[in-house]
Amino acid sequence: xxxxxSVKNMSEHTFTLDGKTIPFTPGQTIIQAAMxxxxxxxxxxxxxxxxxxxxxxxxxxxxxxxxxASCTTLAQDGLVxxxxxAVLHEERLSLVQMLFVEGNHxxxxxxxxxxxQLQATAYDMKMMTPHYPQFFPNRPVDASHPDxxxxxxxxxxxxxxxxxxxxxxxxxVFGLSGRGIHTRLIVNSASGKLGDTDFSADDKAAKVCPxxxxxxxxxxxxxxxxxxxYDEKPISVFTAIERKEK
Amino acid sequence: xxxxxxxADHCVRAIVDRYGVDATYMLQILRxxxxxxxxxxxxxxDSLEAALKVPRTKxxxxxxxxxxxxxxPVGKYRVxxxxxxxxxxxxxxxxxxxxxxxxxxxxxDVSPDGLVSIDTTxxxxxxxxxxxxxxxxxxxxxxxxxxxxxxxxxxxxxxxxDHWPSGFFxxxxxxxxxxxxxxxxxxxxxxxxxxxxxxxxxxxEQIKASNLRGRGGAGFHTGLKWELCxxxxxxxxxxxxxxxxxxxxxxxxxxxxxSYADQVFEGMTICASVINARRGFLYLRxxxxxxxxxxxxxxxxxxxxxxxxxxxxGKEGFDFDIEIHLGAGAYVCGEESALIESLEGxxxxxxxxxxxxxxxxxxxxxxxxxxxxxxxxxxxIARKGGxxxxxxxxxxxxxxxxxxxxxxxxxxxxYEYPFGVTVAQVLADCGAHNVQAVQISxxxxxxxxPDEFGRKIAFEDIxxxxxxxxxxxxRDMFEVARNFTHFFAHExxxxxxxxxxxxxxxVNMMDKLDxxxxxxxxxxxxxxxxxxxxxxxxxxxxxxxxxxxxxxIAKFRPAYERRLVHKNFVPAFDLDGSLATARRLxxxxxxxxxxxxxHE
Numbered sequence: 001x002x003x004x005x006s007v008k009n010m011s012e013h014t015f016t017l018d019g020k021t022i023p024f025t026p027g028q029t030i031i032q033a034a035m036x037x038x039x040x041x042x043x044x045x046x047x048x049x050x051x052x053x054x055x056x057x058x059x060x061x062x063x064x065x066x067x068x069a070s071c072t073t074l075a076q077d078g079l080v081x082x083x084x085x086a087v088l089h090e091e092r093l094s095l096v097q098m099l100f101v102e103g104n105h106x107x108x109x110x111x112x113x114x115x116x117q118l119q120a121t122a123y124d125m126k127m128m129t130p131h132y133p134q135f136f137p138n139r140p141v142d143a144s145h146p147d148x149x150x151x152x153x154x155x156x157x158x159x160x161x162x163x164x165x166x167x168x169x170x171x172x173v174f175g176l177s178g179r180g181i182h183t184r185l186i187v188n189s190a191s192g193k194l195g196d197t198d199f200s201a202d203d204k205a206a207k208v209c210p211x212x213x214x215x216x217x218x219x220x221x222x223x224x225x226x227x228x229x230y231d232e233k234p235i236s237v238f239t240a241i242e243r244k245e246k
Numbered sequence: 247x248x249x250x251x252x253x254a255d256h257c258v259r260a261i262v263d264r265y266g267v268d269a270t271y272m273l274q275i276l277r278x279x280x281x282x283x284x285x286x287x288x289x290x291x292d293s294l295e296a297a298l299k300v301p302r303t304k305x306x307x308x309x310x311x312x313x314x315x316x317x318x319p320v321g322k323y324r325v326x327x328x329x330x331x332x333x334x335x336x337x338x339x340x341x342x343x344x345x346x347x348x349x350x351x352x353x354x355d356v357s358p359d360g361l362v363s364i365d366t367t368x369x370x371x372x373x374x375x376x377x378x379x380x381x382x383x384x385x386x387x388x389x390x391x392x393x394x395x396x397x398x399x400x401x402x403x404x405x406x407x408d409h410w411p412s413g414f415f416x417x418x419x420x421x422x423x424x425x426x427x428x429x430x431x432x433x434x435x436x437x438x439x440x441x442x443x444x445x446x447x448x449x450x451e452q453i454k455a456s457n458l459r460g461r462g463g464a465g466f467h468t469g470l471k472w473e474l475c476x477x478x479x480x481x482x483x484x485x486x487x488x489x490x491x492x493x494x495x496x497x498x499x500x501x502x503x504x505s506y507a508d509q510v511f512e513g514m515t516i517c518a519s520v521i522n523a524r525r526g527f528l529y530l531r532x533x534x535x536x537x538x539x540x541x542x543x544x545x546x547x548x549x550x551x552x553x554x555x556x557x558x559x560g561k562e563g564f565d566f567d568i569e570i571h572l573g574a575g576a577y578v579c580g581e582e583s584a585l586i587e588s589l590e591g592x593x594x595x596x597x598x599x600x601x602x603x604x605x606x607x608x609x610x611x612x613x614x615x616x617x618x619x620x621x622x623x624x625x626x627i628a629r630k631g632g633x634x635x636x637x638x639x640x641x642x643x644x645x646x647x648x649x650x651x652x653x654x655x656x657x658x659x660x661y662e663y664p665f666g667v668t669v670a671q672v673l674a675d676c677g678a679h680n681v682q683a684v685q686i687s688x689x690x691x692x693x694x695x696p697d698e699f700g701r702k703i704a705f706e707d708i709x710x711x712x713x714x715x716x717x718x719x720x721r722d723m724f725e726v727a728r729n730f731t732h733f734f735a736h737e738x739x740x741x742x743x744x745x746x747x748x749x750x751x752x753v754n755m756m757d758k759l760d761x762x763x764x765x766x767x768x769x770x771x772x773x774x775x776x777x778x779x780x781x782x783x784x785x786x787x788x789x790x791x792x793x794x795x796x797x798x799i800a801k802f803r804p805a806y807e808r809r810l811v812h813k814n815f816v817p818a819f820d821l822d823g824s825l826a827t828a829r830r831l832x833x834x835x836x837x838x839x840x841x842x843x844x845h846e
Contacts, residue, residue, distance in 0.1 A: 052598075054598050054742075054784065055741050055742050055743065055784070056742075056743050057742050057743050057744055057782050057783075057784070058743075060781075060782055067781040067782055069598075069784075072598045091778060091781055091782055094744075094778045094782075095743050095744060095778075095782065098743055098744065098747035098748060098751070099743060099747070101747070101751075102746075102747045132747075132751055133751070133754060133817075133818050133819065134819075135750070157740070157746070162303075172301035172303050172304065173303070174303065175301075175303030175304060175306060175307040176307055176593075176740075177303075177306045177307045177309070177310030177311070178310045178311070178740065179310070179311050179312075179313075179576070179593075179738070179739060179740050180735060180736065180737070180738040180739065180740045180746060180749070180750070181735065181738070181740065181746060181747065181749075181750040182740070183740030183746060184310075186303055186306050186307070186310075187303070188301050188302055188303045189302075190288060190291070190292060190302070
């Protein structure tokens with residue numbers, strides 16, 4: 001008689017996040033498992049629909065003595081993961097502050113205000129000032145596309161548009177060029193203008209910008225300030241499902 | 247009907263065809279196109295887009311990443327002064343200013359007639375014979391005022407660089423202390439013969455018995471690396487020699503590639519025999535462009551000798567060959583996963599790990615990446631055995647280590663020591679006097695003060711890739727640290743937030759102290775920022791970018807305190823400077839249009 005094959009069911013694979021038991025399926029990253037279990041980890045360059053990149057480092061957690069991006073680290077049985085602690089709040093806050101001073105983020109005049117992940121994450125972290133001296137970089141605004149405005153002042157170099165255009169849309173409309181602090185978003189045309197690319201409103205890349213760098217035209221302030229996504233509740237209390245829909 | 251081809255098209259097509267229309271050669275193609283055309287102009291990118299059939303975002307992404315690739319016009323003569331701290335100590339900036347004044351331009355500018363551009367670059371690996379520069383990728387050593395004036399004349403007369411006096415390009419080995427490796431009488435082929443006699447398993451056993459550890463600084467066990475790679479599943483296995491020697495102050499690999507190239511290639515071939523590789527790459531830093539032709543001559547000879555190619559030394563099925571890839575000015579490519587990205591023709595951004603290269607490296611196949619010096623040592627181990635090798639050095643750090651010594655000493659150059667030698671011994675041998683500090687293992691390494699000179703060069707005490715820079719009592723250790731912070735900011739790949747933004751913030755803070763605007767608040771800020779860099783960065787570059795500052799703060803605090811001149815915080819923001827545009831627009835420059843100190 002054949003022996004029954006012993007298969008570990010899902011709940012048998014677990015790690016702990018701040019002392020809470022988190023189930024996972026092998027192959028899941030820490031952030032995926034945590035979100036599926038209804039826990040919040042801040043992130044900016046991650047997107048549930050796309051391959052993780054691990055560049056913004058805002059989702060950093062602590063495992064043992066190591067600080068590690070939870071979006072690129074596979075969950076393993078028995079891991080003890082620390083997230084909700086003073087040291088991690090401080091580290092993550094410093095990253096968000098760095099992103100604010102690196103670009104030109106004028107929230108009060110930005111169309112994305114209230115829907116912006118960078119702004120919402122900063123509010124949620126109780127960021128009071130950008131702390132670091134501003135770089136005030138000179139970055140271009142590109143209004144050449146009939147339906148979209150590309151304002152790289154607000155770009156945080158998360159590369160979500162790059163990955164979406166390449167991996168989902170199959171277009172390679174966006175890329176990152178330059179190096180170090182001079183890293184910059186480029187588009188796929190000889191003129192360097194978005195209007196000369198095949199970028200369109202149906203592209204996944206048109207929907208993934210966490211900040212206000214890629215904005216649809218003629219939709220300005222259709223939803224008034226005060227009634228926007230993160231006006232309703234802080235980013236940390238959105239459920240994983242709700243965040244996936246944003 | 248196809249459009250008539252332009253000059254750019256012809257140039258691009260010929261090069262792209264020679265590389266088999268393979269976009270993994272993107273960096274090599276861009277480099278060669280630039281060597282012919284001067285810079286990567288938009289029409290070159292048009293041609294590349296058509297010839298390689300890759301989107302221009304990918305081409306521009308790569309072209310924009312490497313310091314030595316230019317997407318803006320540069321001078322017909324591109325002059326880059328090496329700007330390591332050792333070049334600074336030898337007066338490179340005065341020489342740069344002299345040259346710039348001669349042409350009436352500023353650092354970073356192209357002369358209006360397009361003849362010359364002058365700028366600085368990271369350490370070019372000529373620290374024992376600096377100050378040094380690169381002119382159109384050619385290395386020039388031992389600069390002085392007279393040589394600078396001669397160079398200015400040659401440029402004015404538009405003499406091709408190939409026709410400049412050969413003495414300018416003389417690069418000497420300066421081997422000051424030779425031990426088993428540098429003294430070794432070696433005949434091409436004998437290490438491979440020994441390895442083949444041992445067989446793949448036997449050779450691996452010898453490497454493991456030798457306890458050889460990687461000479462790039464990290465000290466991973468070479469035998470274990472080879473074994474992991476050999477056992478990893480893949481359609482192909484690859485050997486990569488990391489000759490992207492970019493750590494400021496190191497130049498040992500330059501000497502090994504100049505005078506010991508056979509052993510380098512032989513070591514790669516032995517590795518191939520163990521891990522079953524058919525292709526190998528030597529990734530040569532762009533600063534050593536002048537070594538490309540001589541190294542290719544060695545490769546061609548070895549093919550003739552049956553030491554590369556099909557059935558090496560007559561062994562059926564042992565097919566292996568090596569090609570050389572040149573870097574183009576990116577220190578981060580010394581990190582093995584960034585190096586592999588670069589080999590694949592991409593931006594040199596370190597990968598997320600795991601997986602490690604031994605299981606998923608070049609083209610996601612199992613790949614061994616070894617330092618130049620490590621590979622040479624495998625030749626000795628093949629011939630003389632692991633046990634013989636393990637007797638030298640210390641139990642945890644077997645064998646010998648090459649040190650590249652520069653800075654304040656009478657005899658800069660290459661020194662080979664058994665592991666375990668003390669810093670004090672090295673300093674005595676190289677003729678260093680009144681030593682204030684030694685920076686070991688480069689900008690990313692450690693700064694040692696005199697009370698630590700009894701410490702040993704060994705993985706268990708002071709691990710090093712070999713850079714050893716000496717600073718005497720007249721040197722300002724704050725300036726040393728500031729030079730290194732500029733280096734890291736320049737070399738940050740820009741992938742992760744903490745390193746991309748943090749290294750530039752650090753530069754601005756160090757420059758603020760240098761400008762006499764420092765207060766104790768800035769000092770605290772610098773320390774905090776370094777903690778963030780260390781904890782959050784994606785790779786070793788960001789982790790170690792904080793080292794020079796934290797080390798000098800801990801050991802040479804007065805050098806900082808001298809700069810904390812203000813009791814209260816002084817903003818870095820230059821209020822008056824920010825009004826410059828308004829003054830220009832209103833064509834005013836009177837006293838009332840300025841915010842003086844008295845308004846603060």
